[in-house]
Amino acid sequence: MDKVRTRFAPSPTGFMHIGNLRTGLYAYLFAKKNGGDFVLRIEDTDQARYVDGAVQVIYNTLKTAGIDYDEGPDKDKGFGPYIQSERKSLYLKYAMELVERGGAYYCFCDKERLDSLADSNGVRKYDKHCLRLSKAEIEDRLKSGQSYVIRQNIPAEGEGSYVDMVYGKVTVPYHDMEDCILIKSDGMPTYNFANVVDDHLMQISHVIRGNEYLSSTPQYNLLYDSFGWERPTYMHLAPIMKDETRKLSKRYGDANFEDFIQKGYLPEAIVNYIALLGWCPKDNREKMTMSEMIEAFDVDGISISSSIFDEVKMKWLNGEYIKELSDEKFYELSLPYFKKGISSKYDYRKIAPLLKTRVDILSDVEHKTDFLAQFGEYDKNIFITKRMPDLAIANASVSAALIALKNLDDWSVDSIRDCLSACAEAHGIKNGHMVSNVRVAITGTEVTPGGAFEMADILGKEETIKRLEFSKSLLEK
RNA sequence: GGCCCCAUGGUCAAGAGGUUAAGACAUCGCCCUUUCACGGCGGUAACGGGAGUUCAAUUCUCCCUGGGGUCACCA
Numbered sequence: 001m002d003k004v005r006t007r008f009a010p011s012p013t014g015f016m017h018i019g020n021l022r023t024g025l026y027a028y029l030f031a032k033k034n035g036g037d038f039v040l041r042i043e044d045t046d047q048a049r050y051v052d053g054a055v056q057v058i059y060n061t062l063k064t065a066g067i068d069y070d071e072g073p074d075k076d077k078g079f080g081p082y083i084q085s086e087r088k089s090l091y092l093k094y095a096m097e098l099v100e101r102g103g104a105y106y107c108f109c110d111k112e113r114l115d116s117l118a119d120s121n122g123v124r125k126y127d128k129h130c131l132r133l134s135k136a137e138i139e140d141r142l143k144s145g146q147s148y149v150i151r152q153n154i155p156a157e158g159e160g161s162y163v164d165m166v167y168g169k170v171t172v173p174y175h176d177m178e179d180c181i182l183i184k185s186d187g188m189p190t191y192n193f194a195n196v197v198d199d200h201l202m203q204i205s206h207v208i209r210g211n212e213y214l215s216s217t218p219q220y221n222l223l224y225d226s227f228g229w230e231r232p233t234y235m236h237l238a239p240i241m242k243d244e245t246r247k248l249s250k251r252y253g254d255a256n257f258e259d260f261i262q263k264g265y266l267p268e269a270i271v272n273y274i275a276l277l278g279w280c281p282k283d284n285r286e287k288m289t290m291s292e293m294i295e296a297f298d299v300d301g302i303s304i305s306s307s308i309f310d311e312v313k314m315k316w317l318n319g320e321y322i323k324e325l326s327d328e329k330f331y332e333l334s335l336p337y338f339k340k341g342i343s344s345k346y347d348y349r350k351i352a353p354l355l356k357t358r359v360d361i362l363s364d365v366e367h368k369t370d371f372l373a374q375f376g377e378y379d380k381n382i383f384i385t386k387r388m389p390d391l392a393i394a395n396a397s398v399s400a401a402l403i404a405l406k407n408l409d410d411w412s413v414d415s416i417r418d419c420l421s422a423c424a425e426a427h428g429i430k431n432g433h434m435v436s437n438v439r440v441a442i443t444g445t446e447v448t449p450g451g452a453f454e455m456a457d458i459l460g461k462e463e464t465i466k467r468l469e470f471s472k473s474l475l476e477k
Numbered sequence: 478g479g480c481c482c483c484a485u486g487g488u489c490a491a492g493a494g495g496u497u498a499a500g501a502c503a504u505c506g507c508c509c510u511u512u513c514a515c516g517g518c519g520g521u522a523a524c525g526g527g528a529g530u531u532c533a534a535u536u537c538u539c540c541c542u543g544g545g546g547u548c549a550c551c552a
Contacts, residue, residue, distance in 0.1 A: 011552055046551055111550090121478050123548060135521095153530060169484070176480045178549080184550040191552040212546055215481035238483075238545085240541095245544065276501090280490060284500060303490080305483050306545065313489065313502040321514085357515045385513080421511070436512040451512050 004036025005205045008062075008069070009195070011043045012054030016061045018309065019248045022274040026237060027208040028067045029275070029297040039202055040072030042083040043195075045188045055083075061257050064267045066290050079202045084194050091189035094197050094227075095150045095182050103226030104182055105131050106138050107151045126151065126179045149184040152192070152223065160218025165235040166302045167211070172218045180219070184286070192216070196223045204232055212238040235299065238306040241279055248309055255309070264337060264362025267320035278303045286322055319360035326352045336367040342373045350458050354450035371443045372459070375467055378444040380474055388436045393429065397437035397476040401428045402468040411461045413453045420452065436473035441471035446474040 008024035010016065025083045031038040040062065044050055055073075063071065069075065070393065073082040081087055085297075098104040118124035142148065154177045161171035182193035189197070199207055213220075214236045240248045248255045254364040260270050272288055280303070281288070281296040281304055288296065322330065331352040338348045355365055381393040404423035408415060424434035439452035442464050456464045 009552090013552085042552065049551065114550095119478090123478075125548080172481060172483070178548070180548095181550050186550075188550085190550070195552085210546090211482070212552090215547055218481095236482090241545085247545075276489070278489090282491095284491065286501060288490095301491095307490090308488060310488050310502070316502055354514095358513090388511085417511080424511085431511040435509080439512050445513085447513050449514080451510095451514095453512090455512095 003203075003207055004031055004034040005039060005087055005203055006031040006208055007035065007039040007041050007199065007202065007204050008067075009041040009043045009209075010045065010058055010258075011049065012051060012058060013046075013049045014054055014057070015258055016057055017248060017255045018257065018260075018270075018274055019255070021061065021065060021257055021271075021278065022240060023208065023210055023237055024062065024067060025065070025275060025299075025436040026235075026270060026279070027206075028069075028304075029294055030203050030235070030299075031070075033297040035076075036205070037070040038068075039204070040069040040078070040082060041198060041202070042073060043191065044083060044085045045191065045194055047085075047186075047188070057258070065110050065257065066267065067271075084189070084198065086187060087194075087198070090201075091186060091194055091197055092183060095189070095193065098152075098182070098223070098226055099150065099380075102153060102228050103223065104150050104152050105179075106133070106142070106148050107179075107181075108133075108141055108146055108148050126144065128153075128179055147185045149181045149185050151179040152182050152219070153220065154179050154222065160216060160221055162221055162231070162234060164214070165206075165219075165299050166231060166304055167214060170214060170217065172215050175220075177219050178218075181351065190286060192220065193223070196220050199232055200224065200227070200229045206235060207232045208235040211238055235302075238278060238303055240274075241306050241308045244309060247306075260314075261364075262362070264334075264359075265314070265318050265364075266321045266333075269321040270314065273314040273317050277307050277309065284325045287317065314460065315360040322359060322362075323357055325356065327332075327356065330356045332360045334359070334365045337362050338369060339366060339373065342369065346372050346458055350454075351449060353452055357448075358449055368411060368449055370449075371445050372450065375444050375470070378474070381476075382446045383437055383440050383475075388433050391475065394437045394441075395472075396427060397424075397429055397434045398441045398468055398472050398475060400424075400429065400470055401434065401438045401441075402465065405456070405461070405468065406465055408461070411457065413457045414455045416453045438468075441475075442467040444471075 008027050010020060010024070015165070028038045042055055042058070056477040071077045071079060071082065076082065093329055094102060106465060109129055113129070114124065117127060131149070155174045157174065159171055159173040161169060163169050163390070177221065180192050181190050183189055217234055221231050242248045242255070257270065262266065268289070271290065275288070275293055276286060280301045282298060283296070284303065285292070285296065325333070331349060333351060334355065335348060351369065355368060357366055359368060380391065380394070383391060388394070400423050401420060404419050405416070408419045420434055421431060422436060424431045435452040439448060440446065442452070443455055444467070459467070
């Protein structure tokens with residue numbers, strides 16, 4: 001086999017959504033697995049849809065996702081330019097060659113005529129009207145400056161088929177294809193054409209893309225054939241869905257990479273998760289580094305059916321990644337999510353290590369530390385758990401702890417522990433009940449970033465006493 | 478509507494004619510922990526329907542149903 005070369009060819013039309021990224025990831029994994037090159041190409045032939053800054057989004061996303069391209073707009077290895085709008089003259093040249101070879105033809109039909117071709121379902125198919133034009137007539141029209149497009153000339157009979165790496169054999173009758181436009185009236189190529197010309201010129205060996213192209217691929221193969229070019233191997237990927245019936249789209253706001261990063265997902269976790277959405281390694285591993293994925297990547301494991309994006313599972317995976325972070329790293333990454341208003345009052349260095357095993361995504365830090373700034377009326381039934389079944393015990397614990405802690409001068413996790421322990425014993429309260437009750441009493445919440453000692457230590461003596469007093473009266477109500 | 482493609486628990490998914498039909502997330506329960514969480518153990522839960530082929534179909538074929546894609550001077 002010739003050298004494996006894959007490409008990722010996004011359009012700069014805004015954010016990069018997860019499905020799109022996954023396509024790029026698979027193309028990258030496949031190339032790397034096979035010792036090949038991964039090429040980035042920007043498909044910006046539709047000027048109307050171009051979004052400012054979107055190219056930068058593509059660069060940034062790939063970079064933070066850890067997907068390094070071997071070639072791209074800023075890494076020309078001799079196949080450039082890698083931005084389609086900069087290749088404009090090239091396409092026209094090839095289109096004219098194709099006209100010479102009979103694989104395409106000039107078309108001068110206007111919108112009205114095209115619209116009149118629509119059938120009762122509103123579906124229209126071009127009738128090859130301009131294919132009948134004589135060479136002289138075409139020359140004349142061209143000379144007079146009449147607006148034109150170049151269309152692909154599809155055979156009326158027969159069918160086109162190819163073997164897809166994941167779908168197997170796909171066959172489409174030529175009759176069902178249209179003589180689609182290759183060069184638009186603005187001189188720019190359509191995707192249908194640019195794609196083929198570029199993939200050939202860039203010596204792409206394996207075309208990896210979404211399965212929306214599954215049935216138009218025979219049409220592209222016709223182009224390769226007309227030019228006498230070797231067809232690439234195709235790998236089409238099933239879409240990632242938002243739910244059973246809707247595909248993940250840019251409209252689904254949370255589906256883009258940037259948003260997930262902002263919510264506090266680790267890039268490695270996102271990449272790991274989306275890799276698993278549609279691919280399963282032979283040994284069924286779930287948590288993998290990029291190099292492990294490259295090593296394990298295998299076409300056999302690619303799903304042929306679509307999969308639904310499940311943020312709950314991605315959250316879990318992210319939590320696994322977070323637990324592996326060093327305390328220092330976690331501190332750095334999560335600090336931005338620690339509310340500024342309370343950061344001056346409480347030491348986040350003390351809180352962060354406690355939080356590490358308790359958050360799935362970094363932004364969880366925000367609400368998990370809410371109790372620091374907010375404390376007030378709460379439902380006293382939260383004292384009750386399976387191990388602490390009685391409010392009277394809560395009441396007793398809080399009253400006793402209040403007195404004991406008031407007299408505690410050396411305020412540290414250890415001294416608070418000892419103090420509470422002695423207090424429990426003195427009052428005949430189980431140690432577990434005591435700490436459980438104190439923990440709830442000083443935080444007002446069921447789930448906290450740590451145990452009673454840590455919470456009291458972080459809150460400080462003054463605040464702890466204040467809260468115990470509040471909870472005491474709440475319990476006495 | 479034509480054409481192309483798909484169909485295993487709620488979700489991601491192994492399995493490729495004979496399996497007690499894996500595993501993960503979620504969910505539920507138990508245990509651990511001087512406390513919630515973390516962690517450990519376990520439970521509930523699936524082959525869309527109908528015909529064939531076969532000694533035997535979740536697995537192969539066909540039909541139906543359901544879903545997706547495509548039919549643009551968008552990619």
